[in-house]
Amino acid sequence: MTGAIGATALTGGVAMAAPATPLACSASMSNAHPADYTSTDVRVHTGNFAAVTTVAHYRTTSTPHRGVAGRKGNLSIRYIIKGATPGFKVKVSVTVKKGSRTGSCSTSFTPHS
Secondary structure (H helix, E strand, C coil): CCCCCCHHHHHCCCCCCCCCCCCCEEEEECCCCCECCEEEEEEEEECCCCEEEEEEECCCCEEEEEEECCCCCEEEEEEEECCCCCCCCEEEEEEEEECCEEEEEEEEECCEC
């Protein structure tokens, strides 16, 4: 046999599964410019009943929150703005997981005094 090598020869006879497609993730803020001592919500849309983790990366600390998306894949996670550095853009990292599928997205907000 000359020419192409069979796929099973390359994988040792073990069938290789295709990688899972990433889980959909989109995020936005209810208020991208919240005042101090108010709140803003991270609005996440992903797969139904997916686990959601958000992390707000402030100038001096990072604050995680967790939740589970609902039947339609939506979840709002509230962040209380208290003593945040005015004018500092806070990046919010979002990771989602459902079964073996994961996804990520991000959004941001900039507090003001």
